[in-house]
Amino acid sequence: MEKQEQFATHLRKMNLSENTITSYLWTVNYFLAHYDDLSKENLLAYKGYLLEFYKPKTVNLRIQAINKYLEYLKKERLQLKFVKVQQKNFLENVISNADYTFLKNSLKKDENMEWYFVVWYLAATGARVSELVQIKVEHVQAGYFDLYTKGGKLRRLYIPIKLRKETTDWLEETKKTSGFLFLNRFGERITTRGISQQLKNYAEKYGVNPKVVYPHSFRHRFAKNFLDKFNDIALLADLMGHESIETTRIYLRRTASEQQALVDKIVTW
Structure with missing residues (x-):
C-alpha cells in the first residue's frame, strides 16, 4: 500500500489532472488486487482480460496507467504494447x-x-466546456481569455467582435458588471455537468438530435467552420x-x- x-x-x-491520477491509481489497485505479482505473464493475462471486455480506447488507457506504474518502479522491460485503435x-x-x-x-x-x-x-x-465555465465579464471586456495549459503554455481564447458586442448589450440589460459570465439558478458559477445536461434538455425541446448536442460537438463545429473559411491548420491547432x-x-x-x-451529388452513374 x-x-x-x-x-x-x-x-x-x-502535474497531471486529478481525473488522470484517479484513473491511474484505480487501474493499478485493480491489477494488484487481482494478480499475485507484477510478472510479464500476469500483465499479459490482464491485457487479455481488458481486450475481452473493453473497447480498444479504454484498453489503451488502462495500459497507459500500468506502464506509468512500471516506469515508476523502473521495470520498463515489463511494459505492455498498446492496441491499435481503428x-x-x-x-x-x-x-x-x-x-x-x-x-x-x-433560444433567442x-x-x-x-x-x-x-x-x-x-x-x-472553440472553448472546452471546462474553459467556458471560467469566462468572466472582464474577459468579454478585454476580448480574450488567457489559459495556461499543461506544461505552463499560454493559450489565448479569443471572443469574436460580433459576439463581444452582443454580449456587452446583454450584460448592460442584466446590469452584470463583473464575475463569471454563466451562472446557475442559485447565482453560482454553472458546472460542466449542468451545461451538458441542459443542452440535452434543449435539444429535446426543440427537436434536435440529442446525440449531436453536447459541449464538445460545438468545439468540433468551430474547428470545421474555421477551416472552411480560413484553411490554416497550424493556426487552428494554436x-x-x-x-x-x-x-x-x-x-x-x-x-x-x-x-x-457529396456522394449523392457526385455519383450519378
Missing part, C-alpha cells in the same frame, strides 16, 4: 451548421439569452490548444452526413 501512495505522490508531481475516416456526431443555427435562434426567440450565449460561445470560441498538429488534422475529414451528401 505504501508503494501505491508513493506512486500517487509521484503522479501529482508530474480510426474512422469521418467525424461522427458533430452538430451541423443548420442545427446549430436553429438551436441558437430558437424564446428570450433564453443565457443559453443562447452558452451555445454561441461554445461554437464561436487556437484549440492542441499539443500536436496531428490532433487537428481530424477536422480536415468530413462528417458522415457531409460524405453522404
